[in-house]
Amino acid sequence: MTAAVGYSLANLALRRLSLTEDIRNDAWDLWVTSLKSLVTGLIAWTIVFGRSLRGVSAFPSVRLLVPLIGSGLLMQFGGNLCFQSALRLLGLGLTVPVVFACIIIVGAVCGRILLNDRVTRDTALSMLVMTIAILLLSAGTKDSRPQPHVLAEPGTLLAGFFLAVISGCSYGLLGVIIRRFVRQAVPAESLLIVYSTMGVVLLGGIAVPLAGWSSVLQATQDAWPALLAASTANAAAFFAMTYALRFIDVNQLNIINASQNAMCALGAVLIFQEHLTPMAQTGIVLTVIGLLLPGHHRPDQSRTGKTRVS
Numbered sequence: 001m002t003a004a005v006g007y008s009l010a011n012l013a014l015r016r017l018s019l020t021e022d023i024r025n026d027a028w029d030l031w032v033t034s035l036k037s038l039v040t041g042l043i044a045w046t047i048v049f050g051r052s053l054r055g056v057s058a059f060p061s062v063r064l065l066v067p068l069i070g071s072g073l074l075m076q077f078g079g080n081l082c083f084q085s086a087l088r089l090l091g092l093g094l095t096v097p098v099v100f101a102c103i104i105i106v107g108a109v110c111g112r113i114l115l116n117d118r119v120t121r122d123t124a125l126s127m128l129v130m131t132i133a134i135l136l137l138s139a140g141t142k143d144s145r146p147q148p149h150v151l152a153e154p155g156t157l158l159a160g161f162f163l164a165v166i167s168g169c170s171y172g173l174l175g176v177i178i179r180r181f182v183r184q185a186v187p188a189e190s191l192l193i194v195y196s197t198m199g200v201v202l203l204g205g206i207a208v209p210l211a212g213w214s215s216v217l218q219a220t221q222d223a224w225p226a227l228l229a230a231s232t233a234n235a236a237a238f239f240a241m242t243y244a245l246r247f248i249d250v251n252q253l254n255i256i257n258a259s260q261n262a263m264c265a266l267g268a269v270l271i272f273q274e275h276l277t278p279m280a281q282t283g284i285v286l287t288v289i290g291l292l293l294p295g296h297h298r299p300d301q302s303r304t305g306k307t308r309v310s
Contacts, residue, residue: 006237078170089160102168
């Protein structure tokens with residue numbers, strides 16, 4: 001639940017950052033996504049250096065670097081960047097439900113194929129209830145603020161929806177990949193230093209030449225509070241999620257994380273004046289029911305694995 005709350009707070013901050021007139025939109029999406037990983041990277045590198053001083057290495061081995069880099073690219077470009085761009089085009093109330101519908105479906109399918117994770121009857125029922133809640137929240141939350149430049153063209157809506165689907169599918173697959181790593185006892189810090197460093201260096205390295213350093217600095221000046229809030233909340237959520245995957249499977253994590261939909265819907269109403277219809281209110285109630293349905297039991301030690309990979 002810590003991860004769900006952290007990601008909800010990060011999403012609210014990212015929504016605040018989704019529009020700016022000081023820099024071209026694609027460069028700003030890249031820059032915001034880059035700085036989103038900054039606090040995670042600082043914490044992860046601090047932990048890794050601290051462990052190194054005690055003679056315990058947490059740096060990933062050369063053998064692990066290729067899959068870690070591959071999954072890092074999936075996370076940063078497929079997940080984070082597409083999510084930020086979808087926020088700009090669709091708003092918070094629509095983007096988060098679409099993303100999570102894809103996360104639940106892709107996580108269940110890939111978890112079964114790649115991890116042989118079992119879907120119990122209670123978990124399947126909870127996933128169904130959550131999916132219905134997501135659909136209701138998606139249909140029942142509307143942005144009431146005047147933004148003709150965002151929602152004027154049907155093609156813009158279609159592009160935003162497509163980006164949200166890519167983001168959700170990428171996050172769903174990434175959850176399965178991280179679960180596979182942690183079941184092999186790969187240190188969480190090994191994952192986080194690769195993922196966060198790639199985010200800051202790669203995306204930031206593209207954003208600055210694309211927009212120019214002066215434009216980036218100008219756009220960043222007034223955005224630092226929201227940028228810091230998004231990065232800090234994302235770090236707390238990412239650490240919580242990575243450690244949680246040692247004890248629960250992907251489907252259980254996705255069900256808990258799907259509560260973000262209700263949290264973000266409420267935040268969209270309170271902060272961004274998005275309209276919450278009775279349909280969306282029903283979706284929030286169903287979200288609570290979906291959270292209460294499954295029993296989250298600790299998996300067997302034989303399935304989590306104890307072999308450390310470094």
